[in-house]
Amino acid sequence: MAGERERFLAMLREKSYEKKKVILSSGRESDFYIDCKQATLDAEGAVLTGRLLCEMLDMEGMPDAVGGITLGADPIVTAVSLTSALRGTPIPAFIIRKEPKKHGTAQWIEGTGNLRPGMKVAIVEDVVTTGASTLRAIERAEEAGLVVSRVICLVDRNEGGAEFLQEKGYRLEPLFRKEDVENA
Template sequence: MSFACGELDAGAMRGRLAALLLEKSYRAGEVTLTSGRKSDYYFDCKQTALYPEGAWLIGNLLFDLLPEGIVGVGGMTLGADPLVTAVSLVSHVRGRPMPAFIVRKAAKGHGTNQFLEGLSNFRPGDKVALLEDVVTTGGTLMTVIDRVQDAGLAVGAVVTVLDREEGGGERLAERGFPLLSIFTRHALLAAAGNQQGT
């Protein structure tokens, strides 16, 4: 689907987001990831997702990846917080409003003692999409899927800004959750290069 954001269509938005991600979120150099693996680059999506233009672009492009039937979006704090907020806001502007929820790392120690915040905006069985900034092995997403299902919601999609293509997509697929992404590393670098060449 093509749509306007000022003068930008979806393809132009993707190119602009790639340029922003490379400027604000992508750092070459050896690092140790959360999974314990070594990598020759680090990707901190929050730097772009918390920037106004980045939030708008990510919100629109993630929204475009959501399958029919999705009624809300959520993800694990802290990486998914700006993503679910951006998509929820964009969904309202684009006429398909979707509430958002946040999955806590630990259950609330008082009150309802729940893992999910925002659950009162959903009904049992509602089909939701889980959003993630970057997927490596998919380990965090497995935990999120379990918590969301335990709360009575159905996971209808898993969507990320960057798929590192290091096993996470395959692991999710084995559980019946295909991974949708705006970029892989190769696609991110290619899109940013195309943007700079225009």
């Protein structure tokens, strides 16, 4: 797995990291941007995402399901769910909307047919900055009766998100930190 980890880190640096001024979803200005979707939507990147996160989840026992906020988490949860099935231990994925559906069931979560109250779930993110959107995902999952047992991200920007989540009672487990991507 060490080779796969290094390969995925190289993909994040090559495809997802840009040194430029941007406004982040938190409203903060930054001089760099990490768009993990550029790597996770790549075929090889999706395979590596699934393998690396399943390995990470296995370390403390696989959750019953994996989910996260659209759009960054969509390819991640799909890769993890698919990889878990290929490994013979399938877990479903779910996607949390940023706003409830405006018609039909008006639900916040897609994939509820595969979920039941009390399931232990992992919330995944592509990039964590302040942790605010991660906390919203956690809250939505808990409102649906799910038990959030793990919080994982591909990249922690090291801008207070891990500390914020820790204050709320959740430990952020990053696959990589900003410095890893910058120095790859």
